[in-house]
Amino acid sequence: xxxxxxxxxxxxxxxxxxxxxxxxxxxxxxxxxxxxxxxxxxxxxxxxxxxxxxxxxxxxxxxxxxxxxxxxxxxxxxxxxxxxxxxxxxxxxxxxxxxxxxxxxxxxxxxxx
Amino acid sequence: xxxxxxxxxxxxxxxxxxxxxxxxxxxxxxxxxxxxxxxxxxxxxxxxxxxxxxxxxxxxxxxxxxxxxxxxxxxxxxxxxxxxxxxxxxxxxxxxxxxxxxxxxxxxxxxxxxxx
Numbered sequence: 103x104x105x106x107x108x109x110x111x112x113x114x115x116x117x118x119x120x121x122x123x124x125x126x127x128x129x130x131x132x133x134x135x136x137x138x139x140x141x142x143x144x145x146x147x148x149x150x151x152x153x154x155x156x157x158x159x160x161x162x163x164x165x166x167x168x169x170x171x172x173x174x175x176x177x178x179x180x181x182x183x184x185x186x187x188x189x190x191x192x193x194x195x196x197x198x199x200x201x202x203x204x205x206x207x208x209x210x211x212x213x214x215x
Numbered sequence: 216x217x218x219x220x221x222x223x224x225x226x227x228x229x230x231x232x233x234x235x236x237x238x239x240x241x242x243x244x245x246x247x248x249x250x251x252x253x254x255x256x257x258x259x260x261x262x263x264x265x266x267x268x269x270x271x272x273x274x275x276x277x278x279x280x281x282x283x284x285x286x287x288x289x290x291x292x293x294x295x296x297x298x299x300x301x302x303x304x305x306x307x308x309x310x311x312x313x314x315x316x317x318x319x320x321x322x323x324x325x326x327x328x329x330x331x
Contacts, residue, residue, distance in 0.1 A: 161318070
């Protein structure tokens with residue numbers, strides 16, 4: 103499709119396991135963002151990638167969270183040793199450039215048992 | 216630090232009524248962007264509008280209109296003649312204008328329920 107694609111759409115895992123969430127941005131979009139939407143915290147910025155520049159990781163809540171973007175396209179958000187408070191919807195967005203509106207994917211709903 | 220406040224958590228209207236969503240923001244930046252996004256029950260965030268802080272012209276797009284007032288740090292959104300399909304959560308957001316990405320600071324959202 104033409105939009106931002108995220109997978110899986112839902113993920114249920116046990117506390118302590120690692121999870122990987124994937125984001126395929128819109129073709130040609132150079133900027134990619136991850137956000138988290140949870141009941142308690144609302145929508146929060148996590149990390150930003152732009153081209154080959156160093157990512158802005160200022161929103162990552164702990165060192166259990168990491169992300170990479172390979173080849174300037176697909177991005178993976180990894181959460182290690184998951185905790186129940188990690189339960190949330192993880193949203194990916196991309197934009198044509200760092201000064202353009204962000205377009206969001208449908209998100210991955212993560213549930214930690 | 217930036218902050219966006221949407222004081223209304225939920226608004227319920229009957230179809231064809233107008234509904235206005237309030238958004239108040241705080242920022243130390245002199246230039247910034249303001250946004251509205253719609254999140255229907257399906258979950259995806261749909262971009263509606265972006266305004267630049269130095270452009271205070273109000274904007275109308277179909278049944279949607281936006282009132283930006285820098286003097287009161289407000290960026291309100293009105294849906295005219297609401298329809299059931301307008302039922303969604305609406306988020307106001309703010310970002311700096313900078314070379315290294317425009318990460319969004321969101322308000323808490325306003326849930327709009329339009330009843331037939």
